[in-house]
Amino acid sequence: MAANATTNPSQLLPLELVDKCIGSRIHIVMKSDKEIVGTLLGFDDFVNMVLEDVTEFEITPEGRRITKLDQILLNGNNITMKRCLLLTGS
Amino acid sequence: MTSLLAAANEMASGGGGGGSKMADKEKKKKESILDLSKYIDKTIRVKFQGGREASGVLKGFDPLLNLVLDGTIEYMRDPDDQYKLTEDTRQLGLVVCRGTSVVLICPQDGMEAIPNPFIQQQDG
Numbered sequence: 001m002a003a004n005a006t007t008n009p010s011q012l013l014p015l016e017l018v019d020k021c022i023g024s025r026i027h028i029v030m031k032s033d034k035e036i037v038g039t040l041l042g043f044d045d046f047v048n049m050v051l052e053d054v055t056e057f058e059i060t061p062e063g064r065r066i067t068k069l070d071q072i073l074l075n076g077n078n079i080t081m082k083r084c085l086l087l088t089g090s
Numbered sequence: 091m092t093s094l095l096a097a098a099n100e101m102a103s104g105g106g107g108g109g110s111k112m113a114d115k116e117k118k119k120k121e122s123i124l125d126l127s128k129y130i131d132k133t134i135r136v137k138f139q140g141g142r143e144a145s146g147v148l149k150g151f152d153p154l155l156n157l158v159l160d161g162t163i164e165y166m167r168d169p170d171d172q173y174k175l176t177e178d179t180r181q182l183g184l185v186v187c188r189g190t191s192v193v194l195i196c197p198q199d200g201m202e203a204i205p206n207p208f209i210q211q212q213d214g
Contacts, residue, residue, distance in 0.1 A: 011130060012150030012158045014186045029164075031140035031191055047156075047188065059166075080138050081164075082186045 018043055018082060025085040026051070030078045033059040037085070038072070047076035126151045129197065134159075136187060137194040141167045144187070145198050155189030 018040075026040040028049070038051030054072050056065040126148065135145040136157065143166075146159030162182040 011127075014150060014152055014156035014158050014189075017150070017158055017184070017186050029142075031138065031142070076188070077190070079188045080140065080142060080191045081144070081162075081182070081188065083182055084184065 015047075017084070018047070021082075021084040027083040027085055028074065028079055029081040029083075031080050032078065035059060036074060041071065043076075047079060049074045049076065049079075122153055124195070126157075126195070129195075133198040135194075135196050135198050135201065136192055138187075139191045139193055143167070144182070144185075146182075146185070149184075152189070155192050157187040157189070157192065157195075158184070159187060160184050 022040050022042060024040065026038065026049075028036040028038075028051075030036070035057040036051065036054060037057070038054035041050040041052055043049045050071060050073055052069070052071050054068045056068065058065060129148045130150075132148060133145060134148050135143065136159070137143050142164065144159065144162050144164045146162035148157060149160050150158035160183070162185045164180045164182050166180075
């Protein structure tokens, strides 16, 4: 039988969109009030992400945290949303 | 028919593995209980673990419930906010929502506020 997950091939797959963002700045929103902005170097099946030149933001106290460089591995467990910053237009 | 039964018995007593059975009950299929293709290009509201809410046009999804939303508006809940929308909304544009933190998906028009049906809780 055909797989039940036959999605329309003309639609956009989420992981494809993440793949397109590799090499660009990406903005990640966590489940808590924390956000991470950095350059996406890569990700895996569990959507753990490797980022570079990272800035960490706390939304509630409205302060910018440490600016970390030298590549971080972000655990995919707490990621809620991801934005590709290159697509923000107008 | 009798020969089939006999063969099946043989296989069962053989202690075995993997005879091809007709009823494939043990085969786990990754079936989605919600068909999201009917929501494509429609505005949906999504709620996340941690209290965040967002709404946007559904552009894509996968079986793990990762979503692609366009024109996303995010609503944040504050302690003194208590589910008052319009405060603290952000325009996020094109986002990917992680399926592991999605708790609710519904059409944007599919919800309305009703008066509290649980006013009297004086059941003994």
